[in-house]
Amino acid sequence: MNRQRNPAGAGPLARLRRLEIHGLGAVGRAQNAPYLLLLLILILVPLILPSLVDDGADGGVWVLLALGLNIVVGYAGLLDLGYAAFFAIGSYAFAILASGQFNIHISFWVLLFASALIAALFGVLLGAPTLRLRGDYLAIVTLGFGEIVPRVVRNASPLTGGVNGIIGVDQPHLPPILGWNGNFGFNPVPFYYLILIIIIVSIWLINNLRNSRLGRAWMAIREDEVAAAATGINTVTTKLLAFAMGASFSGFAGTYYASKLFVVVPESFSFQAVSVVVLVMVVLGGMGSIRGVIVGAILIYLLQHKLLIALPGWIASAVAALNIGFLNNLDVSGIVQRSTYLIFGIILAGIMLLRPQGLLPSTQRKVELELGTTDEAVSDLRGSA
């Protein structure tokens, strides 16, 4: 049999072949340079841009949540509308075991992993009976779970402090180094470095996971569950692992979040405050693309916590500068302030309408699944098989 390769090295199929040969995970050193530069800048932020540290420390939680949800939604293709539940479980697990609530004070470093495990355990508990459901039915189960957890937390006041939550959650401690006493307290700088390290390790882990046998199984299920099952993938176990791993990331995030914030209250874990926002970050950034979801998370965080808060002030000063008669009599800044919901909604819908694939969609998915499916001649495929 003539197995000569198609000599014309152009076309999408050839591109796919090149990727196969060189390996998708192995990127050249030159390609890494921008990332290393970015990392250097991020490390230096507390020295050069101290005003950004607190936002970095707070926004990092959302990056971590988006990375975790991306495993479930982006890789395994399971729509999770109740991600807030696992975040809440992680936060409360830490807050209960490291606060004055029961006078238990277990170390942050132990609980960082313990609450991730607890969140993963709940992921398995929820997933085991329901993961055989398909598509949107699973989404509805997660939606229900996401509604149950904050309500249980609010009602089970002896354990969780009820509506008032738990105040006085412990902060991490490290042995003193380099003249720093090792107490995190309310100092955002160590929190910033901590979340930076967690995120970098997570990216490394998720990147390896994606290219592993398990990661490829997730994507096979995402594209066609029946075909994936037919090739011998145990779809239930594979989906369960995606669920558990996604949940464990929000457990990490929950521990950090509770500790950084010093308090946990049930309102922080509502559908609209977390589940929807993180899903928007993932879909808007680009499902299945690590770069995409990070960009999505940062963008939405800045939009919600910076732009929409600063906007009324900007508009008011713009109006004052313009000094147009009738505008001066209107409470423009007040109107803008009350329109933040509206503006957020318009921006969300607008970006999605302009870029339905997300801002930075997964290039791997595009190369593997979309190119070569349309305009490749059948003879071309046969010649290379």
Place this chain on the structure above:
Amino acid sequence: MRFFVQQLTFGLTNGAIFALIALGYTMVYGIIELINFAHGDIFTVGGFLGLTVIGLLHIDHAPAALVLPGLILVFAAAMALNGLLGVLIERVAYRPLRNAPRLAPLITAVGMSFVLEGILFLIKGPNQVSYPNLLPSGSVNLGVASIGIGNILIILIAVALMVALNQFIGRTRIGRAMRATAQDRDAARLMGININRTIAITFFIGSALAAAGGIIYGFYFQTIAFDVGFRSGLIAFTAAVFGGIGNVVGASIGGFVIGIIIAFVSGYFQGGGQWSDVVVFSILILTLVFRPTGLLGMRVPEK
């Protein structure tokens, strides 16, 4: 017994509202497989539209003889306007994404939900707004218990709308087009059905029914706020799934059943009010575990 009837009436009335919202969810999901997150807020807008019509025509101060025609006018106007709003949202936010990745319209739906809530917040502010009750206030004595005429009217209006909808879908040409589009959009197109128009009509009907639900909500609770659609929408969605999503009769039954469950949990258990939503969502999960397609849903063959 008196307490039982009282809770049952409360449950059925509340359930009628859930059922009217659930119909919109189930119809939209049935036809384009989209969880229309904006639907709960469309319900709220419908309630406010009714309030505006009442205010413009001063129906709350009208002489008794004019109340019934006024009431019909309020329902008709608010339902028509809200139906147009639903069509507009579909046109702007969902239709352009019909062939996009599945989650894209879900996100625009979330965006539309924020937009509607934002508009209501901007115009009506964050507080509860009082709502006149135009339904007659007397009650019927049944011996063991008495039932408010208002409750009976609410249930009758809701059931009448549901029967009308069911007849419309089952017997008319447009209804048949809707069923065909839901079953296989491409085949329906090949049969000469105008898909865009059919989907627009689905949104119109769903949103109009939500407006009816919104007005009834206002009459019953005599108050409305910009964010009431969120919880009601979520519970109505549960009702739609419970009944079998895509199934109109199922959504109606689901709405009533969920309403009754909430009423009994809050009525019969100490502190049950704060646990009623937990019970509802637990039932939702258990339903899906043991009967994934809901009460009346059909098993769809796997592709």
